[in-house]
Amino acid sequence: xxxxxxxxxxxxxxxxxxxxxxxxxxxxxxxxxxxxxxxxxxxxxxxxxxxxxxxxxxxxxxxxxxxxxxxxxxxxxxxxxxxxxxxxxxxxxxxxxxxxxxxxxxxxxxxxxxxxxxxxxxxxxxxxxxxxxxxxxxxxxxxxxxxxxxxxxxxxxxxxxxxxxxxxxxxxxxxxxxxxxxxxxxxxxxxxxxxxxxxxxxxxxxxxxxxxxxxxxxxxxxxxxxxxxxxxxxxxxxxxxxxxxxxxxxxxxxxxxxxxxxxxxxxxxxxxxxxxxxxxxxxxxxxxxxxxxxxxxxxxxxxxxxxxxxxxxxxxxxxxxxxxxxxxxxxxxxxxxxxxxxxxxxxxxxxxxxxxxxxxxxxxxxxxxxxxxxxxxxxxxxxx
Numbered sequence: 001x002x003x004x005x006x007x008x009x010x011x012x013x014x015x016x017x018x019x020x021x022x023x024x025x026x027x028x029x030x031x032x033x034x035x036x037x038x039x040x041x042x043x044x045x046x047x048x049x050x051x052x053x054x055x056x057x058x059x060x061x062x063x064x065x066x067x068x069x070x071x072x073x074x075x076x077x078x079x080x081x082x083x084x085x086x087x088x089x090x091x092x093x094x095x096x097x098x099x100x101x102x103x104x105x106x107x108x109x110x111x112x113x114x115x116x117x118x119x120x121x122x123x124x125x126x127x128x129x130x131x132x133x134x135x136x137x138x139x140x141x142x143x144x145x146x147x148x149x150x151x152x153x154x155x156x157x158x159x160x161x162x163x164x165x166x167x168x169x170x171x172x173x174x175x176x177x178x179x180x181x182x183x184x185x186x187x188x189x190x191x192x193x194x195x196x197x198x199x200x201x202x203x204x205x206x207x208x209x210x211x212x213x214x215x216x217x218x219x220x221x222x223x224x225x226x227x228x229x230x231x232x233x234x235x236x237x238x239x240x241x242x243x244x245x246x247x248x249x250x251x252x253x254x255x256x257x258x259x260x261x262x263x264x265x266x267x268x269x270x271x272x273x274x275x276x277x278x279x280x281x282x283x284x285x286x287x288x289x290x291x292x293x294x295x296x297x298x299x300x301x302x303x304x305x306x307x308x309x310x311x312x313x314x315x316x317x318x319x320x321x322x323x324x325x326x327x328x329x330x331x332x333x334x335x336x337x338x339x340x341x342x343x344x345x346x347x348x349x350x351x352x353x354x355x356x357x358x359x360x361x362x363x364x365x366x367x368x369x370x371x372x373x374x375x376x377x378x379x380x381x382x383x384x
Contacts, residue, residue, distance in 0.1 A: 029085065030083045031046075031083070032058045033058060034051065034058055036056045076092065086119075093137055096108060101148055106153070106189045107188045108188075110164075115180060122176040126175045161182050268280060268281070
């Protein structure tokens with residue numbers, strides 16, 4: 001009885017093992033490489049798949065995956081699996097030293113994005129696909145960076161990424177892999193190089209600041225000069241307009257004065273007998289000039305003989321104007337200090353009837369004129 005139960009148990013275990021090996025459920029975006037008697041037979045797609053026990057078996061491939069260690073830190077672990085993931089995968093490459101063209105050693109971290117496009121080639125064309133991709137990426141990175149200098153390497157990330165993707169993709173096509181992207185995560189030069197770069201960057205910033213300040217000073221000076229020039233131009237235009245207005249005002253004033261003087265002369269000519277207006281105006285000019293002549297210290301002034309004649313004519317015109325107005329002749333003004341007027345003098349000796357007339361002298365004769373007490377005098381003058 002016990003032997004029968006033991007036999008049934010063994011049969012059940014063998015049957016379960018056979019069922020486990022015969023029925024495979026493949027998830028979405030996964031495939032399995034099925035071999036029959038050690039040779040590639042087909043690809044088991046997503047869904048339910050039946051295998052012939054002990055004749056057909058899935059092929060295992062090497063993979064890399066990220067796991068958490070005891071301390072909670074993430075680390076990359078290696079293993080094998082029979083299921084090939086068709087989704088895009090990330091291969092994080094560790095930091096590695098790279099020597100540039102100018103012999104500077106720098107540490108570069110890179111990351112590779114790829115997707116398995118042909119599971120059969122990914123299984124049979126390369127032994128360890130992740131390790132092959134990592135090694136190819138490292139060697140390509142060294143070759144590209146080795147042809148460039150440090151400054152060019154730091155400023156040409158996009159170019160490095162593009163060249164690496166092209167080189168890796170050409171080699172990975174035979175492995176059934178499509179390389180979608182290659183990125184450089186970090187480029188760390190040595191500490192002394194970083195200090196030199198910081199000093200250079202600080203000096204460059206100071207230079208740019210000095211250039212900016214110089215440009216600002218130059219611009220301010222130009223604007224100030226333009227402002228001064230504009231103000232001078234405006235001031236000159238204002239002075240020109242003011243001078244024009246003053247000249248126009250003077251011209252208008254002189255024209256008005258000339259018209260007034262012409263009207264006055266016309267009225268004088270109408271009021272005086274014919275031929276006496278010129279003599280009257282000449283006498284007025286003499287009278288207007290007398291205050292300037294008497295600005296000296298003396299009270300006795302010598303005038304040309306023609307001046308005495310003009311002044312006598314003015315006196316005659318005064319009497320004539322008095323008669324014309326219907327009144328008597330104006331009395332003669334008294335002499336200086338209330339003295340009676342000087343009587344008329346007779347003819348000089350040797351003159352008169354019976355004596356020959358003397359020829360006129362070539363020089364201008366002079367006469368003495370006694371100024372009246374109310375005539376304007378120099379405040380500081382004294383009689384001589």
